[in-house]
Amino acid sequence: MYFKVSLIISFVLINLLKGESDRQKQIYKVGGIFSNVDHGIAFEIAAFSANNKYPWSEIELVPFTHIIAYQHALKAYSTTCNLLRDGVAGLFGPSSEFSSAYVQSICDAKEIPHVETHCNFNIRRNDSLVNLHPHPRSLSNLFLDLVEAYRWQKVVIIYDNDESLLGVSTILGLNKKEKVVVIKQLETQDSGNFRPALTTIKATGNTEFVLACSMDVMEEVLKQLQQVGMMTDIYSYIITNLDVQTLDLSPYQYAGTNITLGRIIDPEDTEVMQLAESIYKFRKSREVNTEDEVLFPSWKMRYETALIADAVQLFYETLYDLTIDKKKSITATPLSCHEDSSWNEGYTITNSMKTKSVKGLTGLIRFDTEGFRSDFNIDIMELSLGGLITVGQWNSLRRSLNIYRPEKTSTRSGVENIFNRTLTVIITISQPYGMLTETTTQLVGNDRFEGFCIDVIRELSHILGFNYTFVIQEDGVNGVFNLTTGLWNGMIREVMEGRADLAITDLTVTSERETAVDFTMPFMNLGISILYKKPEPAPPSLFMFVSPFSAMVWIMLGVSYFIVSLCIFVMGRLAPAEWQNPYPCVDEPEFLVNQFSIRNSLWFTMGALMQQGSELAPISISTRAASGVWWLFVLIMVSSYTANLAAFLTVETLVTSFKDIEELASQDEIKFGAKKGGATANYFRDSNLSIYQKVWSYMVNHPELMVDTNEEGVRKVETENYAFLMESTTIEYVTERHCSLAQVGGLLDDKGYAIAMKKDSSYRNGLSKAVLQMQERGILTGLKIKWWKEKRGGGNCAAKSEGSEATPLDLQNVGGVFLVLTIGTILGILGSFGELAWHVHKKCKQQHKPFIRNFLDEMRFFLKFKQQVKEVAEVSINDGKPESAELDILKK
The missing domain is CATH 3.40.190.10 (Periplasmic binding protein-like II)
Known part of the structure; x- marks a missing residue:
């Protein structure tokens, strides 16, 4: 029985505590308007994942999802108004550009953050709009760079609608570079039969195509290309749709066709797989599975689904930064589409989202000064016998395309093999990339050197089976182009002129250097940052002991002290029990006294506040109740002050x-x-x-x-x-x-270090693949840990930090307390002189004696430190007889 009662009490307490925790959270409603069920599921999962990712956070997103028909602008308008009436803090979607325009116009008028994830070719800078989709103009540069890297002289663009053509608009500029660009549209009104158009294209004899089609027709176009005989080893395709990896490409991987495509999400990424699994479980629980799509593998996830998850994460972290880190109060308010009211905090959230960077499923999400996502990475994929493989990467900001083969060709004849060759590898003496080996014995050959890049070459030689000889770049120059002479210097020149086969050090891949040499896939990714001295601790404040409470808390504490003292004084006079007989031996006294005078009340509460107590003891129920509440208040305040003071005194502010x-x-x-x-x-x-x-x-x-x-x-x-x-x-x-x-x-x-070699070198492909293998096996990560954190003094600072003890408090930390003590003591001494002067003044009035004489008499007695008994100047009379017996006893 006792166990059951305890269990019930525990359950009630847990629910009460949970309710209290829930009440402390700031709830933010977010609305999602989508045409795709998976988008809505991803939206809700992302909101719940964000809440669970930061369980200690005081904010919580509550998603409101609405699924509407595609291009149904009127429904989008009414749904938006309904969500605004509910007081949402942000709107996500829809994917239709036509419907999204209606939503955007409302959000502009109401200053509500509007987050888009679809490709918007009419995108413009807007105060309330945040679009996470890679900027179409930047994305178009990828396909232009691929065409130029493959050195195609005649390009045929096959597209199905205007939006797809706009996605490759930069390729049209190749006509000005003595290259031929031919545009062919696939008419969609023929019930999906593209064979006549494809047969006509095949008859032209062109073999290099940019395939710019929407996912609605992409699978059928690929199938019909195979049917008309355009999926053989003489044809090359660059597919512009980033979702084409979600299709089953196995029917084309054995035909030898050169198919290149881009990918913005990695289906093998842990978070991508977790989202796919969550979508599958959500479908199963809500019974929204399609007819033949029960499972939802990560490789079938389209990138807009991942963009929606990234958008929710960005929105949540922006709210977290504003409300928690910056202590900004943000409260969503219901709005009406038929009134002129707007939300004042909307632009604050939108602007903060545009200045924030987060790592999402689609890579680093970062916006430029115009508020567009023009900085992103795209993996370059090729279809091989084993399926899709990664063969490079492209960065939109640097326009840096790094692929393994500079030319797309179906033949592999004439490719020089790196196996069993001896390569001259040029290095620089630069820690930790290349260094002289620390030893007491004389070394020769490659043994003279050690470092990260030395180990990278050693691992590559094990994988590819080549030999190598290290030589040093004496001047330590990586390679700079001289505009006056038109020549390169340093390691780049050594490679260009054939005195070195490979160059490896902290050599950054740049577009300027890529015009002179070829680079492998980067073996290390990095960026520019600033090296400076560590922040110094702020000098301690003299009155640091005041810091645990804010000024308002100190004021309220003082006000509470005086109010409680006054209340105890009033209750003491009202309560009959507080009026006591001064002489307990007299049964029927003539008068009663009350211990709670105004001065005693102030002293009583002060003693409790300072945790010293006093000789006063409440007698009545009311004064005891008030005293108990005051003691509880003091207990909590003193405990809070002590805990905060310890933190303020030990934690250093940098x-x-x-x-x-x-x-x-x-x-x-x-x-x-x-x-x-x-x-x-x-x-x-x-x-x-x-x-x-x-x-x-x-x-x-x-x-x-x-x-x-x-x-x-x-x-x-x-x-x-x-x-x-x-x-x-x-x-x-x-x-x-x-x-x-x-x-x-x-x-x-965002850039990388890579190995440089002569232009059009046949070593590039094999070296890049080997670097990729080292990445996948974790070899590069292990080498970095070895040379950064273990060798040559690595980890020294971390060891000092872990072994450091608490810093003892200096006089500067507690000097304010000594100052208060000194000032208080001085004021007390001055107050005693003031009391003495006031006492002498009253006595002078009674005795009609000069003030100076009486004051000097008092000071003379004060200087007699051994005398502890003081005579009463005026003898009091009681019943006509002097009461001097007590004085005589004390004198004796």
């Missing part, structure tokens, strides 16, 4: 000189620079962003701040008020060994 490149460029105290002629300096030189141009202008005007080596830059950071712009991986290496230095801000760009 003072940062700057937080990012904008603040660094806007100040004059801290000098900064980069490596002369390096890829970092060239990045700022070639950038079109105004802030980066400002940085480059500073570098040009202060050439003395540019250094020849990274080591020199690190020394300047340690010894001067100097910030050094360099690659993030090198910063990571430096901060592992120089504990006084740290990276400031995030990455300013």
Whole structure:
């Protein structure tokens, strides 16, 4: 019986605590309008996943999903108005451009954040719109770069609608470069029969095609291309639709056709697979499975579904930053489509979303200054005998296309084999990429060198079976193009002129260098960042002991003290039990006394507040109840103060000189620079962003701040008020060994280190595949841990941090308490003199004696420190007899 009662009580308490936790959360409703059921499912799953990802967060998203017909603008309008009446904080969808325009117009008028995930060719800068889809113009550059990399001279674009043609609009500009571009549209009114049009295209003899078709017809177009004989090894296709990987391409993988496509989501990514599994479970629980699609594997997930999940994550983290980190109060309000009211906080959320970067299912989500997503990565895929394989990557911001084969060709004859060849590999002495081996014995040959890049070449030789000989680039220059002479220097020139087969070091892949040499797939991804001294702890405040409570809490504490004292005084006078007989021996006293005078009431509450108590003891029920409540209040406040004070005294607040490149460029105290002629300096030189141009202008005007080596830059950071712009991986290496230095801000760009070789080298394909194998096996990650965190002093700073003890409190930390003690004591002494003066003043009035004489008499007695008994100047009379007996006893 006792167990059952305890179980019931526990259940009730758990529910009460859960209810209290729920009441503390700020609920934000979000509306989703979709035409695809999977989009709606992904929207709800993403909202719940965001809530569960941050269980400690005080915000919670509640999704409201509506499925409407595609292009049903009127339904979209009415649904939007209904959601606004419910007080949503943001709207997602719909996918139809026509319906989305109606939703957008309402959101503009009401200042409600509107998040789109579909490809919008009419996209424009808008205060309330956030579109996570890669910008169509940037995406079009991918297919242009592929055509140019494959060196196609005549390109045939096959498309089915205007939107698909707009997606490859940049290819049309090839006509101005003495290349032929032919456009062929597949008419859709023939009930899906494209064979006549395809047969006509085949008769032209063209073999290189850009296939720009929507997913509605893509599967049928591929099938009919095979039927008319255009899926053989002489044909090459670049497919522009990023969802084509979701189709079954197995019927075409054995035909030898060169098919290239782009992919923005990785179906083998853990989070992608988790979302696919969640969609499958959701379908099963809601019984929304299609006829033949019970399972939902991750490779069948279309990228707009992933974009919706990314959009919800971005929205949630934006709200989290605004409400939790920035302490901004955001409350959604119901709105009517028929009134002029709007939501004041809407633009704040939209602008914050456009300035935030998050890692999502579709890669890094980051917006440019115009609010467009123009910086993203696309995996380049090819159809092989084993299915789709990754053969490279393309970055939209740098227009950097890195593929394994510079030309698309069906023949493999004449390809030189790297097996059993001896290659000359040029390196630079640069930590930790290439270094001289630390040893007491004399070494020769390749044994003289060690480092990350040395181990990379060693692993590649094991995979591909080649031999190698290391040579050093004596001047340490990676390669800079001289505009005056038109020549390259450094390692790039050595490779171009054939004195070295490969070049490997911290060599950044840039578009300028790719015009001179070929690069493998990057073996390390990185970006530019800032190296500077670690933030210094802020000097402790003299009155730090006041910090645990805000000014309002201190004021309320003081007000509470006086109010409770006054209440106890009033209750003491009202309660009969507080009026006590001063002489207990007298049964029928003539008068009663009350211990709670106003001064005693103040002293009683002060004693409880200071946890010292007093000689006063409440007698009546009312005063005891009030005292108990006051003691409980004091207990909680003192405990809270003690806990907070411990945190304030032990936690150090760091003072940062700057937080990012904008603040660094806007100040004059801290000098900064980069490596002369390096890829970092060239990045700022070639950038079109105004802030980066400002940085480059500073570098040009202060050439003395540019250094020849990274080591020199690190020394300047340690010894001067100097910030050094360099690659993030090198910063990571430096901060592992120089504990006084740290990276400031995030990455300013996205690039990679790769192996350089002569243009059109036959080694490129094999080396790139081997680098990819090393990535997949985790070899590159292991090598980075080895040379960054283990070798040559790696992990030194982490060990110091783990072994550090609590810092003892200095006088500066608690000096305010001593100051309060000193001031309080002085005020107490001055107060005692004031009391003495007031006492003398009253006695002078009674005795009619001079004030100075009485005051001097009192001071003379004060200086007699051994005397503990003081005579009464005026003898009081009671029944005509002096009461001096007690005084005589005390004197004796």
